Amino acid sequence: MFGDKLHIFPVFVVIYVPASFFITYGIAVGNGHVEPGFPYISDTGTKEPESCVFGQLLNIGAVFALVIFYIRYQQIATYQSDCPVRRITKCNKAGLILGWMAAFGISLVGNFQETNVLVVHLIGAFLAFLIGTVYCCVQTYLSYKLPEMPGSSRNLRLARFIICVLTFIFMIVLLVAGRYAMNDNPNRSNKDIPIGLSPGDKGYSAHLTSTISEWIIAFLICLYVATFTPEFRYFEMIKPKVTFRQKCVRSGIAPADQSNTNDVMTIENGGKDAKYSNHCSKMFRDHLHIFPVFIVVYVPISFFITYGIAVGNGHVAPGFPYISDTGSLPPESCVFGQLLNIGAVIVSVVFYIRYKQIETYQHDCPVRRITNVNRAAFVLGLMAAFGISLVGNFQDVNVVVVHLIGAFLAFVIGAIYCCLQTYLSFKLPDIQGSSRKLAQIRLVICVLDFIFIVTILIASKLATEDKPEGLKARCWTPGKSGYAAHLTSTISEWIIAFLTCIFVATFTPEFKHFELIKPKIIFREITRKDMVPGLESNKEPKIMTIKNEEASVKY
Structure with a gap:
């Protein structure tokens, strides 16, 4: 369904996440649990019943984030599969780990409300915002190292760099202003700070600066994910497959026709054929x-x-x-x-x-x-x-x-x-x-x-x-x-x-x-030789084929 429409995922996230925040914000304000204006995002999901909605929406969002970060990882791995550069490969793997840490942080923020388990909530916020920002920086570095990536452009790379800089600036503003607001209200308990500050209260200006910065950071990260859209258009995903294990086929456990016609995926490129099954996760x-x-x-x-x-x-x-x-x-x-x-x-x-x-x-x-x-x-x-x-x-x-x-x-x-x-x-x-x-x-x-x-x-x-x-x-x-x-x-x-x-x-x-054959990201059929770097006019573009007993299907 989404194999050749991978760009839907980042577009969905950039709509889904803000919509989730506004839904819980509306419920919290309607119930009188937060002051209208700019509360911290977490404050809109602190009390019941909005905490339940907040947790559900953020956990769903975390799953979509995991999927997007994996697609991005496989996209870069596919692009440099012919001539892999060790540094880029390591950065790509590091980016995947950081992205999944950020997604896990989103889940922690949704499940552990700040008024219940503050330490875990702050750990989740650290993973979601700071590690998420580091992930964006890694992806920006990869964008500049891979300028010929289909769908990439100078403006896109510049936009990503600007987003990273702005995110770090507002991160500092968030921390400094938030600290100042807390120090300016020594008699207020931590439990009261999220929902109690209103215009006229001491420290409100610093509090408002901190909360607005948090909202801006969240939207900037969503906007960064949206920048994957033009590049995702040139790739498609082959969904994961479950096949008979090789030793079962050899020993004749599989049906006779399966043992002879087991689907094998190959990459034809530069005269080199490699079994797709060899790229499966060993784990x-x-x-x-x-x-x-x-x-x-x-x-x-x-x-x-x-x-x-x-x-x-x-x-x-x-x-x-x-x-x-x-x-x-x-x-x-x-x-x-x-x-x-x-x-x-x-x-x-x-x-x-x-x-x-x-x-x-x-x-x-x-x-x-x-x-x-x-x-x-x-x-x-x-x-x-x-x-x-x-x-x-x-x-x-x-x-x-x-x-x-x-x-x-x-x-x-x-x-x-x-x-x-x-x-x-x-x-x-x-x-x-x-x-x-x-x-x-x-x-x-x-x-x-x-x-x-x-x-x-x-x-x-x-x-x-x-x-x-x-x-x-x-x-x-x-x-x-x-x-x-x-x-x-x-x-x-x-x-x-x-x-x-x-x-x-x-x-x-x-x-x-x-056994499971993990999903694979490949170049779409629309990616012609003029879109794929390193291909001369007299050479064929990268093509992924599936071999089976009936036909060879080009992607």
Whole structure:
């Protein structure tokens, strides 16, 4: 869908990020949580309910930032693939690391509000702004070192340089003015400073200078990302592929026709052919089974971490609270949101691998019904992953409706996803790593899932009817009316969560027989020889071909 429209990503970010800030600003001002004018960006997402929206939007934005920084990295790697310069290669890799650090900082800012966990919030702001600015400087350096990059121009490079200079200037103004404003108000607590300053207050001028500088820095960084647009137009992305592992093909595990016609991607350039599979990430190429194993370990640990913090702070009663209750109040709500958002991204990756795995297996003789079920399962899986993110960002004590929608997507839609995967398991019994016993285990898990979902609904309804007036669910203790039904409901929820993790873990034996070919950025077909440096008029432009048994397709 976006393979030949990579320029959409930077354009989207330059619209999405400011829109996100203005949405949370409007909610915060409407609720009287910040003074109209120019509060700090973080102040617009400090109190509920705007903190929930702020966290959700920034986590989504962080994912898009990760994608853009990766595209930029692969773009430069592709451009200098013929004659790589060691210094440029190192700077390109450093740029990718800095970019991902900045994206992680955006996520931290969204999940850890300054009034809850100030230290982590400031670390996130440091990564997002300062490291983000350093990333821009690295990219500017690469722009000047690669002036013949398709889509690049002298004006574009100059614009990037000016943005970097302005960003550092306003960074200094932000720090100096912010420090002065705080010193000028020694009697004000840190908690009051973000929302309390208004015209006429002592130190307001310095405060306003600091906040305006922060907004300008944010917009300058967005504007810098937008400068990738003209260069991205000349490149396209080959989406990641899941293929049979080489040793499986050699040993004859793959279907006969697959073993002979395994898709191989090559680059024709200067008479040199190199297998595209050789450029795959060594870390994940032969170890896809790490992902489901990681999930079955990561998710329970995340729950236990927030459970321990909540019990330690006296926010929930020891025993079996609802999972959401362990992440309702700060500071555990911040940790809960961060861990679940990371988990949602990893779960999405697992669901995508599973989707491509089945697609690869029936590539030669596709069955329409299986193809449709596979696609439907993938969509439902992404919906369930999005539900996990909603649960993490929208606490039940703040925006209960959105929280329940997220729980419905995570548990009910997630259970339906498991059912579709079980159906595919029985329909594709010969898929590598699969077995009848494995399909039966998945069926049992699905049955148990729905049994405990019904148990939750019934038990929670009975518990609500017998609940003592004014009692909060997270403070329900033995001896109080309705506790037995409440305990039945909460235990059922924990069991469903663990069953879903176990279901994902059942992908492990099948994933061992497949490998992932990472996405590749290549020159678009419109990039002719007059657009690609180093090509003479009598030479062919760079062309990427895919070899298979039917045709050679030029990109």
